[in-house]
Each structure stands twice: as structure tokens, then as C-alpha cells.
Amino acid sequence: MIRDQIKQVIEQALAAAQADGQLPEIEQPAIEVLRPKQAGHGDYSTNVAMVAAAALRKSGASSNPRAIAEIIAAHIPADGLVGRVEIAGPGFINIHLSERWLQQQVNAIVAAGDAFGAIDIGRGAYWQVEYLSANPTGPVHYGGARNAVLGDSLANVLEAAGYRVQREFYVNDAGNQFNIFAATLYARYAQLLGRDEAIPEDGYAGEYMIGYAQTIVERCGDRFLHMDRNAAIGELKELSKELVLASLQSEVSKLGIRYDRWFSEQSLYDSGLVYEVLDKLRARGDIGERDGATWFLASKYPKVDKDEVVIRSNGMPTYFASDIAYHYDKFVVRGFDHVVNIWGVDHQGHVPRMAAVMAALGLDPSRLTIVLHGLVKLIRNGEEVKLSKRRGALITIGDVVDEVGADAVRFNLLTRGPESTIEFDLDLAAQASWDNPVCYVQYSHARICSLLSNAESKGLNLQPESDLSSLLTHEVEIALIKKILELEEQIELAVEKLSPHNLTHYATDLAKAFNAFYRDCRVVDSAEPTLSAARLQLSQAARIGLKNTLTLLGISAPESM
RNA sequence: GCCCCCUUAGCGCAGAGGAUAGCGCAACUGCCUUCUAAGCAGUGGGUCGCAGGUUCGAAUCCUGCAGGGGGCGCCA
Structure with a gap:
């Protein structure tokens, strides 16, 4: 990832300055490399000089962050991905990526194709994402679409980030x-x-x-x-x-959702695991009897103020009893390194109890993440709709997809963070216009495809043998390359947040960057076959970036519209 | 009553302790003999709910308050 490479360059420059005796030896500062909001502040910037200055001040030496920044900057090698470097403000080092390096990335993106954007922060860790789990008692209410789409896209993102992912639906067929x-x-x-x-x-x-x-x-x-x-x-x-x-x-x-496994709650009873695990907890003193019922003594654990019934006084186990066994199965039997459960906010009270369960099972509670998402309100004609007109009953996922299309549903539900409540406007979502950003992104993709086939029909070279990327010098060309290259960081961010919603915003930005290029640079031009070939390579790279982002979101990338 | 989440432009929303807070819609102004105008460019619009605190630096972290939503069952 570019940011990691920059960080390395900075660390090496700092070490080189110290080896030269120009900077005193200090504790390795916590270097942050960030993306400045301000365009004039470079592609990346680092606070290393300010942090180093603070460390020096602590040890009694006098220090000037800007002077330190100058020294570090002077030790950054001139070749490689770092181009121009500036010192600004209180001591930021602003870094501009090298134009030549950026140009060279175009061929790398095209060569990577579908794999472009993939990173390896997961290092093969085995994760599970569980989403939309429900009683198998009928069609799923439209609100479940958000749960499903969050889980499915998150699983896509985790896979792209180097995790092994299993997608699971927990079938509540007991009880x-x-x-x-x-x-x-x-x-x-x-x-x-x-x-x-x-x-x-x-x-x-x-x-x-x-x-x-x-x-x-x-x-x-x-x-x-x-x-x-x-x-x-x-x-x-x-x-x-x-x-x-x-x-x-x-x-x-219909929403493009799939599962690797449908896990039956009843199977936890059939195998005897529920009572087996309860016995383990009893042996630890985490289970007690009171009022004729059997309780999990959750209040022993942090942030939980109440115990929880696992077996009712009538002898029937509760949902919570099998849930304990279910998580034992996930972590101990199946050995997932990490589990993500996607739940609606109405289950929030259950979250601290699950942390208590993890602790009681002797598992690190941080291995279980519960992503809570807000509810979805459907809006039509400016008013909330609760019942299906067509069927006079609850509105299902299928109803909503049939009305506005899977792509619009997914994009709309994925533009906001999970914690937000969404008002889903059916009229807007169904519109094929810019009011509907998914159309903007898809249209941009289709536009590139049309551009490429148009070029091909005119006999232009879509796969030049030599590297023509040095011809890509226009401001918007460089801006487009930078934007495409952002995908890796966007995937990393989505993993950190365990939410893919930044990717919808990124897709829009990327489409916008392409459209700016399309406006300012003539791509298909028989009079300039070499420049055309270079620009077609860049268009191809942009198409790959858009396509891969849409694929992560589970949204189609049409070749014509 | 206790716990959790939210509050950013007229509306819908991004925002990763950093510099002058962004995107879209809506409004206004331009751009189609030229690769998809489902497009592009420009303009206006902000006490980041309020009050304190931590920090060299806070929309971002902490505390309190207000408004909105959700949760507090031998339901799931």
C-alpha cells in the first residue's frame, strides 16, 4: 500500500539523518502518514517532525519542528515514489507522489485486472461473517435487506483484504x-x-x-x-x-446474497452441544439456579447488570442457551479467528451479554465483533410506507428489489454508516438519473466500455507492447491515476471500520475523476494513435477500478446502458 | 429511572487527533455539428446541537446538558 511505502521512506530518512549525526538519537516516534484535506498540501503528509520535536523537548533539548522536518526531508531519496517534498505549517512534511512513478502504475493496474485493489492485511486469518439470521418462518422483511447487504459486502471486502471468509446464515429452527x-x-x-x-x-x-x-x-x-x-x-x-x-x-x-453455510440451531440440540457447554459453564460457576429456572450469571462480567435465563422453569431452553453453544461451536469447534455478527439495533441489549459469554468460555471477547445497524424506513411520496399495497401484507426484500432493482437497493443501503437510520426513498431509488448515484457510477463504467469498443473498431491499439505511460502528463490524467490507486486504502479502511460504506463514496469519486479526464482529454483520436493508446490504457485502468469497487459492493458493472 | 446510538449547508449524508470541514440533491449561471449530455464547469450557502475540559492542535477524545431514535421479558 502506498501509505505504508511512504511510511517506510520516512522511517529510513529519519534513520539516515541520525546516522549522519544531523539528528540526535531519540525513541522511534509514532509516525503518522495521512492524507491532507487541502489539495495544496501534497498527496500525503506526516507529522514525524512534530512528534520528534516533542520527544526532544521532553529530554531537555531545544528543538524546532520545522528545522527537524528540513533535515528529514533532505534524506528522502529522490528516485522512487516520492517526488516533491515541502515543509509547511507547524512542521508538516508534505509529500507529492512522483509523476513518473504514478504513470508507471497504470500498466500495473491493467496487469492486475480483477486482482487490483487486493491487499493482504488479513494474512489468511479465518473469519466468519454471520448475517440476516432469522426464524425460517416466511419471507424476510425489507429491513433485513440492509443486514444482508452489509454482511455480504463486508465479506467481499474481507476476502479482498486477504482474509479467509465464511458466510453464514443461522437458522433459528429450534424453539x-x-x-x-x-x-x-x-x-x-x-x-x-x-x-x-x-x-x-x-x-x-x-x-x-x-x-x-x-x-x-x-x-x-x-x-x-x-x-x-x-x-x-x-x-x-x-x-x-x-x-x-x-x-x-x-x-x-435477487440481491446477490449468497451463503457458504446455513447453520441449524436445532443441530446444536441434536448433537447435545447446548447442554454440554452449559455444563462447562456450570463447572466454572457461571451457571446458577433461581426461581426454578437456570441462569447464566452474566452480571459477574463487565457492563452487564443482569443475569440471563438459559433454561426456563418449564424446562424449555431459551434462545440464549443455544446462542452460547453456537458461539462455542464457532470459536472452539470450528476455530474461527474472528467472528462478525451483523445485527439490527433492536438487539443491542444482547451485545454486552455476548461479551460475557466469550469471557465465560475463556475466549478473548475482542474476537467477536457485533456490527449493529439502524433500521430502514421506506418512503414513498414523502410518506413512510409500512404495508405492501400489492399484497396488503408486510413488505419483503423481494418486493423492494422488484420495485427499484437490486443495484439501487444495495448502493443506497451502503452509502451510510451502519449506525444511521435510513430513510429509503423508493421514488428516488427507482429513478434512472443523477439523483440516484448508482446510475452515475454505472453510467461512467458503461461509458468507458463504449470508449474502448469504439477505439477497437477504429483500429486503435488497446494493448501496446511498449510502455507509453509517460505520455500521461495532463493534470486530470495524474489525478485519475491517483484516484484509482486509492482503492487499496479504501479497502483497508472498510476493514478497519468493518463497514463498506466508504466504498460507495469512493466509487462516486472515481467516476467523477474519470469524467473529468473524459472531458479534458480526447481519448479516441486516429490522428494521435500513440497518445490514444496511452489514454486507452488509463481508461482501462479506470474501468478496472470501478468494476472492482462495484463488485465488492455487489453491484453490477454494465457494459452499456 | 438506567444503558447504547445519533445531532455537520435548506434536504440527504461523508469526514482516519492535524492545516482553509467536504460530497450529492435542491437553487442560480453557463456548456450538446466533437469518444454515451444518465454528462461537465461555475456561484451562493456552516455558531460541526449547547457548555466546559484534555492537547502544540478537537467535528473527531473526556465530562455535563438539550433534542431525536433504540434497548432494558423465564421473547427473539
């Missing part, structure tokens, strides 16, 4: 909700076959249940009516789980 679901399904099924069967109290009233029942009638006929009611419900549970998961899978696939 009461799912029993009620199966009982409801039985009732709908019986009704379809003409039997008068009431939907259970607290049952699932949604119309979609009839659809599931219909499928079961088609597949199995009326055989469940001829068996014991409870046995029928038991069999329906398994059958319906398959049905629901299949429809869920097809629904989220």
Missing part, C-alpha cells in the same frame, strides 16, 4: 416460534383440503402461508390428514423448513 409456524402450516394445509381447522393463537396469519401449504398439497397430497396431528406437524416442520429456506435463498439471491 417455539418454529413450532407455531408448523402448526399454522398444518392448519392452512388442512383448510386447503376442506377440513375446518383453526389457525392457532399467535399463529402466522400471513397470506404466504397458504402458498407453502399449497406446495405441500401438490407434493404430498392429503397424507398428513390421515396421520396423528402431532406427528403430522412434526413432519411438516422438516418439510416446511426446506420450503422456507429455498424461498428465502431465492429471495436474497
Whole structure:
């Protein structure tokens, strides 16, 4: 990464100055290399002289940050990626990247292709991202789209950053909700076959249940009516789980979401792991009995003020009991180095308890990150919509995708940090205009593709044998190269924040940089075949940058629009 | 009542302890015989919620306050 290279150059310059005796030996200062906001302040700048000056002052020596900066700057080698260097303000060293070095990166970007942007800060660490987990009791509410999109894009970003990533959906197929679901399904099924069967109290009233029942009638006929009611419900549970998961899978696939594993909560009971892990905690003194129930003594741990029931007084385990076993399975059985769970803010109360669980399991709580995201409000005609007009029921992910398209959904949900509440304007999102930034980015990509095919049809050379990059001297050409090269740092930032939302902003910036180049530099010009070839290489590099960024976001990069 | 999150231009939002706080929309002004005008350029617009503190330096860190959202179940 460029910033790391700059940092190295600075460290070496500091060491060289000390070796020359021009600077006294001091403790290695914590060098920060940052990107100045101000255009005139270079591509990167460092506070090393100010930090060094502070260290010298501490040891009693007199010091002038600007003088120190001059000495360090004089020891930066003139060849390589650093070009012009200036001292400014209280003692910043402002660094301009070398133009020649920048030009040379164009060919490197084109050569890297799909791999451009990939970095290796993960070093193969094994991470899991769990997202959208829910009861398999029907279609997913549109709010889940945000959860899914955050998790999916984050997983993409982690992979690009050198992590091994497993994407998981936790299927809450144990517990009461799912029993009620199966009982409801039985009732709908019986009704379809003409039997008068009431939907259970607290049952699932949604119309979609009839659809599931219909499928079961088609597949199995009326055989469940001829068996014991409870046995029928038991069999329906398994059958319906398959049905629901299949429809869920097809629904989220509309958003480009995929999973490596669908992990069954019930399997934690079938294998006995839930009680096994509870016994481990009991042996540590983290489990206690009170009021006829069994409790996890969470309040022993920091930031938790209440204990938590794991087994109700009626003998039924809670969701929390299997959740403990689930995380034991993730870390101890499957050995993930780090786990990211994506949850809606309404689950925030659960976060400190999970940290307590980690500690109780003897695991470092920092290995589990829970990304909380705000809720999504749908807006149409300036008003919040809660029900689907078409179906008179809850709005699902599929409904929203059908209305505005997957790309618009993903881009819009990924432009803001996870903690924000989003007002998703359906009218704006569906518009094919600049009001909809995803169109701007995609249009720019399509424009480059059209440029390239146009050049090809005119017989221009798209793959020159020699390095023509030194012809790229225009201000906007250099600016475009710099912007493309930013992708690596943007990926690093998204990993640090465990949120990909900076990438949507970056995609817009990159598209903007390309459009400025397109405006000021004639690319396809038969009268100037050599310059054209150089600019076509740069266009190709810009296309790769845009495409790779969109791919990380899970958004398509159309070749024509 | 206790805990968590949010508060940045008219609106929607970025902002990584650094220098003169950005982007888009909306508003206003220009640019289509020329590679996709779904585009480009320019102008105006700010007590970074308020008050303290830490720091050479704070939108960013700490404390308090106000407004908004969320959470505090033998629910998930």
C-alpha cells in the first residue's frame, strides 16, 4: 500500500539523518502518514517532525519542528515514489507522489485486472461473517435487506483484504416460534383440503402461508390428514423448513446474497452441544439456579447488570442457551479467528451479554465483533410506507428489489454508516438519473466500455507492447491515476471500520475523476494513435477500478446502458 | 429511572487527533455539428446541537446538558 511505502521512506530518512549525526538519537516516534484535506498540501503528509520535536523537548533539548522536518526531508531519496517534498505549517512534511512513478502504475493496474485493489492485511486469518439470521418462518422483511447487504459486502471486502471468509446464515429452527409456524402450516394445509381447522393463537396469519401449504398439497397430497396431528406437524416442520429456506435463498439471491453455510440451531440440540457447554459453564460457576429456572450469571462480567435465563422453569431452553453453544461451536469447534455478527439495533441489549459469554468460555471477547445497524424506513411520496399495497401484507426484500432493482437497493443501503437510520426513498431509488448515484457510477463504467469498443473498431491499439505511460502528463490524467490507486486504502479502511460504506463514496469519486479526464482529454483520436493508446490504457485502468469497487459492493458493472 | 446510538449547508449524508470541514440533491449561471449530455464547469450557502475540559492542535477524545431514535421479558 502506498501509505505504508511512504511510511517506510520516512522511517529510513529519519534513520539516515541520525546516522549522519544531523539528528540526535531519540525513541522511534509514532509516525503518522495521512492524507491532507487541502489539495495544496501534497498527496500525503506526516507529522514525524512534530512528534520528534516533542520527544526532544521532553529530554531537555531545544528543538524546532520545522528545522527537524528540513533535515528529514533532505534524506528522502529522490528516485522512487516520492517526488516533491515541502515543509509547511507547524512542521508538516508534505509529500507529492512522483509523476513518473504514478504513470508507471497504470500498466500495473491493467496487469492486475480483477486482482487490483487486493491487499493482504488479513494474512489468511479465518473469519466468519454471520448475517440476516432469522426464524425460517416466511419471507424476510425489507429491513433485513440492509443486514444482508452489509454482511455480504463486508465479506467481499474481507476476502479482498486477504482474509479467509465464511458466510453464514443461522437458522433459528429450534424453539417455539418454529413450532407455531408448523402448526399454522398444518392448519392452512388442512383448510386447503376442506377440513375446518383453526389457525392457532399467535399463529402466522400471513397470506404466504397458504402458498407453502399449497406446495405441500401438490407434493404430498392429503397424507398428513390421515396421520396423528402431532406427528403430522412434526413432519411438516422438516418439510416446511426446506420450503422456507429455498424461498428465502431465492429471495436474497435477487440481491446477490449468497451463503457458504446455513447453520441449524436445532443441530446444536441434536448433537447435545447446548447442554454440554452449559455444563462447562456450570463447572466454572457461571451457571446458577433461581426461581426454578437456570441462569447464566452474566452480571459477574463487565457492563452487564443482569443475569440471563438459559433454561426456563418449564424446562424449555431459551434462545440464549443455544446462542452460547453456537458461539462455542464457532470459536472452539470450528476455530474461527474472528467472528462478525451483523445485527439490527433492536438487539443491542444482547451485545454486552455476548461479551460475557466469550469471557465465560475463556475466549478473548475482542474476537467477536457485533456490527449493529439502524433500521430502514421506506418512503414513498414523502410518506413512510409500512404495508405492501400489492399484497396488503408486510413488505419483503423481494418486493423492494422488484420495485427499484437490486443495484439501487444495495448502493443506497451502503452509502451510510451502519449506525444511521435510513430513510429509503423508493421514488428516488427507482429513478434512472443523477439523483440516484448508482446510475452515475454505472453510467461512467458503461461509458468507458463504449470508449474502448469504439477505439477497437477504429483500429486503435488497446494493448501496446511498449510502455507509453509517460505520455500521461495532463493534470486530470495524474489525478485519475491517483484516484484509482486509492482503492487499496479504501479497502483497508472498510476493514478497519468493518463497514463498506466508504466504498460507495469512493466509487462516486472515481467516476467523477474519470469524467473529468473524459472531458479534458480526447481519448479516441486516429490522428494521435500513440497518445490514444496511452489514454486507452488509463481508461482501462479506470474501468478496472470501478468494476472492482462495484463488485465488492455487489453491484453490477454494465457494459452499456 | 438506567444503558447504547445519533445531532455537520435548506434536504440527504461523508469526514482516519492535524492545516482553509467536504460530497450529492435542491437553487442560480453557463456548456450538446466533437469518444454515451444518465454528462461537465461555475456561484451562493456552516455558531460541526449547547457548555466546559484534555492537547502544540478537537467535528473527531473526556465530562455535563438539550433534542431525536433504540434497548432494558423465564421473547427473539
